[in-house]
Amino acid sequence: MQVVHIRGNLYMLVGAGANVTASIGPDGVMLVDTGLPGQTDRLLAAIQRIQGALLLDQARAARLPQGAAEGRSTIQDSQNPVPAPKPIRYIINTHAHADHTGGNAAVAAVGRTFTGGNVAGNIADAGEGAAILAHENVLVRMNTPTPGQAATPFRALPTDTYYVDTMKLSHFFNGEGVQLMHQPAAHTDGDSLVWFRGSDVIAAGDIFNTESYPVIDLASGGHVNGLVAGLNRILDLAVAEFRSEGGTLIVPGRGRLSDMGDVAYYRDMVTIVRDRVQALIDKGLTVEQVKTARPTFEWDGRYGATSGRWTTDMFVEAVYTNLKADTEARRAAAAATRPGRRP
Ligand SMILES: [Zn+2]
Numbered sequence: 001m002q003v004v005h006i007r008g009n010l011y012m013l014v015g016a017g018a019n020v021t022a023s024i025g026p027d028g029v030m031l032v033d034t035g036l037p038g039q040t041d042r043l044l045a046a047i048q049r050i051q052g053a054l055l056l057d058q059a060r061a062a063r064l065p066q067g068a069a070e071g072r073s074t075i076q077d078s079q080n081p082v083p084a085p086k087p088i089r090y091i092i093n094t095h096a097h098a099d100h101t102g103g104n105a106a107v108a109a110v111g112r113t114f115t116g117g118n119v120a121g122n123i124a125d126a127g128e129g130a131a132i133l134a135h136e137n138v139l140v141r142m143n144t145p146t147p148g149q150a151a152t153p154f155r156a157l158p159t160d161t162y163y164v165d166t167m168k169l170s171h172f173f174n175g176e177g178v179q180l181m182h183q184p185a186a187h188t189d190g191d192s193l194v195w196f197r198g199s200d201v202i203a204a205g206d207i208f209n210t211e212s213y214p215v216i217d218l219a220s221g222g223h224v225n226g227l228v229a230g231l232n233r234i235l236d237l238a239v240a241e242f243r244s245e246g247g248t249l250i251v252p253g254r255g256r257l258s259d260m261g262d263v264a265y266y267r268d269m270v271t272i273v274r275d276r277v278q279a280l281i282d283k284g285l286t287v288e289q290v291k292t293a294r295p296t297f298e299w300d301g302r303y304g305a306t307s308g309r310w311t312t313d314m315f316v317e318a319v320y321t322n323l324k325a326d327t328e329a330r331r332a333a334a335a336a337t338r339p340g341r342r343p
Contacts, residue, residue, distance in 0.1 A: 001046040004257055008199045009174040011050060012251050016043045017099035021203040021251045023196065024050050025174030028086035029111070032194045032203040032251075033094055034103030043103055044110065051085040059083070087111045090173065092180060093134040093158060094205025094253070095188045096141035096220070105156035108132055133167070134158040135182050137190030141220060172198075183207060183230040187214065187253075189221025191230065195237060202234055203251045208263055210255030213296065213303045213315035214270060216322065224274050224319045231267035235260060269299050277319045281327055287320045 002014040009025035016035025020043060023030040029051070035043050088111030093101050111130025139158045145151050168179040176198025183191045187206040194203040206215055207230040216222040238248035244261035252258055276295035285293065291313055296304065304312040 001042050003046055003050060006199070006201055006249055006251070006257060008176075010196060010199050010201050012257055013043060013046050015039075017102060018097075018206070018253050019203075019251055019255075021194070021196075021201070022047060022050070023174045023176075023178075024054065026086070027089070027172075027174045029088040030090040030092070030173055030178070031088065031107065032092045033100040033205070034091055034107045036099050037102035037106075040103040040106040043107065047088070048085065055083055055085060088130045090169075091130050091132045092178075092192070092194050092203075093132060093138050094194065094203060095191045096134075096138045097188070097206065097217075100205065100253070101138075101142065101156065104132055105153050108155055129155065131160050132156075132158045133160045133162075133180060135180070135190040135192050136161040136163040137188070137221070138192075141188070141190060181233065183233060184226055185221055185223040186226035186230040187222050188217045191226075193230065193234065193237075200239070200248045201251065202237060202248065204230075204234060204253065204263075206253035207231065208234065208250060208258070208266060209252045210258060210262065210266075211303070212254070212305060212310050213273075213299075213312065214266075215310050216315070216318040218318055218321060222318070224270065224322045228267065228271055228274065231263055231270065234263050235267060238263065269303075273299075273316075274319055274323070277316065278323050278327075281320065281323055287317055287324075290320050291316050 001016060004012040004014065006012055006021075009023050011022045011024060013020040013022055013035075016039035018033055018035060020035055021032040024047065029047060031047075034040070088107060091104060091108060091111070093104070108129040139161050142152045142157055162180065162182070164182070166179055166181045168177060176196055179195045179197060180192040181195065183193060191205055191207055193205070193207065196202075207227060208214075214224075214227050216224055216227065234250060238250070238260040240260045241247040244259070244264055246259055248260060250258045250260075250263055273295050276293075277290055280290045280293055280295065294300075295316060296312055300312055306312065
């Protein structure tokens with residue numbers, strides 16, 4: 001596991017599947033996504049290492065009288081023991097995919113919510129583990145059985161969902177507000193951007209990544225236009241420090257920590273590819289002809305792939321499928337309202 005300190009209480013944990021954003025501080029731990037199922041022990045070990053280092057610093061600072069030499073503090077160790085780490089209180093899922101929710105059950109089991117069992121509402125055991133926040137469609141997707149796959153365990157399912165545009169935590173956590181923003185029909189139909197409002201960091205889930213073309217999960221309600229809208233929303237929220245560099249930081253679903261300039265470059269790429277594919281559809285080209293026309297060619301060196309879980313062909317095909325369906329729907333609607341047509 002690679003740990004990147006982002007800013008303030010926020011860390012990016014890399015290597016458990018998708019990137020995990022962690023807020024670690026005096027109120028406990030909040031995680032955005034939980035990685036792949038088999039990676040939970042490594043994820044928890046990394047969090048404990050960060051907590052351990054923070055608590056040791058804190059204890060040392062409390063122990064040392066102003067201007068004292070460090071070697072003198074040993075006698076006072078028993079009076080200022082290193083405090084116990086705070087529990088994991090919240091998990092936020094950016095969407096339902098297994099590389100983002102796989103650790104939910106195991107991570108939630110070691111955590112505890114603020115409210116505890118008595119006031120946790122309609123879920124009887126919510127007090128026993130961390131609360132899991134997500135858009136309603138994440139719960140629906142995770143709770144819909146897939147043929148040939150085991151059902152998602154109850155403890156892995158979101159405990160608190162929202163169905164409107166945004167949801168915010170009702171109180172500060174580790175010194176800042178946290179807001180979830182739903183991005184309809186983008187990577188899936190249940191994507192949330194998670195905005196840490198004090199640190200000014202946005203966890204983008206799989207709406208943004210620095211390693212491949214954006215994955216459009218058609219079977220889960222994904223759409224290229226929603227992806228572009230999601231990238232534009234990040235750019236609306238973000239403020240650069242200088243020109244398009246620095247300032248608001250963005251944690252991608254996969255890849256390296258990014259700023260506004262990175263997201264703008266990616267947004268431009270997706271927008272140009274989308275518009276090219278639309279132009280080719282308007283000329284009547286088939287999906288195979290569109291692929292041969294290589295609408296992505298300038299970016300294939302950076303994002304392209306011919307094998308693996310998301311190839312260039314799969315991306316072009318997904319964009320084509322989205323736009324072709326929309327084009328046909330528009331034509332049918334226009335034909336239905338054409339003057340002179342009788343029902
Ligand atoms: Zn995903």
